[in-house]
Amino acid sequence: MQARNIQSKPNYGIDAPGLVRFFFIGGAVALAIVFVTLFSSVLEPIPKIAVSTLLGIAATYLLGMGCFMLYGSRVMKLKDREKLLDLVQWSGNELVLDVGCGRGLMLVGAAKRLASGRAIGIDLWQQHDQADNSAAAAISNAAIEGVATRVEVETADMRQLPFPDNHFDVVVSSWAVHNLEAEADREKALDEMIRVLKCNGTIVLADIIHQVEYARYFQHHGMTDVRLHNNPSRDFVLKAISFGSFAPSAVSARKSR
Ligand SMILES: C[S@@+](CC[C@H](N)C(=O)[O-])C[C@H]1O[C@@H](n2cnc3c(N)ncnc32)[C@H](O)[C@@H]1O
Structure with a gap:
């Protein structure tokens, strides 16, 4: 049987991993609170919609930033490398x-x-x-x-x-x-x-x-x-x-x- 290099692709890592983690955890928590708010009977309908909308916007922003930072580290930087070296x-x-x-x-x-x-x-x-x-x-x-x-x-x-x-x-x-x-x-x-x-x-x-x-x-x-x-x-x-x-x-x- 032939030995193969199992890591055949370079891995240039993820920048600011703590910040990426913060965005994903923050976004997930905000999203969870949106669902709890929507399905609970504690709030009246209008405050319920207001709170869910605000938290929904926060969750979208945080998860979007997390994805964007991953994209920056994994895709954008690799594309930019060749342009910079040119x-x-x-x-x-x-x-x-x-x-x-x-x-x-x-x-x-x-x-x-x-x-x-x-x-x-x-x-x-x-x-x-x-x-x-x-x-x-x-x-x-x-x-x-x-x-x-x-x-x-x-x-x-x-x-x-x-x-x-x-x-x-x-x-x-x-x-x-x-x-x-x-x-x-x-x-x-x-x-x-x-x-x-x-x-x-x-x-x-x-x-x-x-x-x-x-x-x-x-x-x-x-x-x-x-x-x-x-x-x-x-x-x-x-x-x-x-x-x-x-x-x-x-x-x-x-x-x-
Ligand atoms: C966001 S990473 C970028 C790494 C790499 N240049 C790249 O584009 O993938 C920033 C790097 O700078 C290094 N760094 C931060 N402060 C430094 C310092 N004072 N001297 C040398 N390296 C440092 C960090 O350890 C880290 O590896």
Whole structure:
């Protein structure tokens, strides 16, 4: 009998698993209360309809947000990965850094575009930011996608990268920098990305919020060709339904000196 790799598809995980759980549990509880209210005789008909309608709206919103977050992690990010990597003019021998690589989505995507180059990912493996992220998970995804020999991972904080100045040809990052809550910390991370990037190197920084802040920071800190890759009408809708917390897009920039 032949041995088969039972995990033949990479698993790039679910972001913010605690929030996803909150949306699904909150939605299910609200829905359960709607049914209890509808079938109980405690309330008069008019208050009963009012309470059920409000809770029904809350349940729909919470369950919808839970599904949308799953869609973001499982589908949207994978589609966006190739578009983001297309922003780099690859020669195939680049040294690439993925900042906050998690289970290796961008890291592995970049490695697939390399012939003789290497891709290094750093992360602190914070479980509340991505379910089951680990160095082993990133390496396992690299193996499944056939690029394990071109990939390395290290445990490091994006505010203090353990690499020399002017070291990488390309720095990528996806949905990671916003996890630093203080603007000063996010600036430290951006400073580090600029520091380790070689002259003429490219940064592609995708995130769910703060993209304008990143673009301005790059512009004021020696980066050129700073471009915001967003869709204003989609951003408007996503920000409206997520109360300003979720509108994924990216910034790209080049280091000129
Ligand atoms: C939402 S996940 C995204 C992971 C991956 N880039 C992707 O797109 O699938 C954010 C990642 O950032 C990492 N992270 C958060 N703060 C960090 C820090 N200060 N330094 C390095 N990594 C960090 C988390 O551990 C997590 O793996």
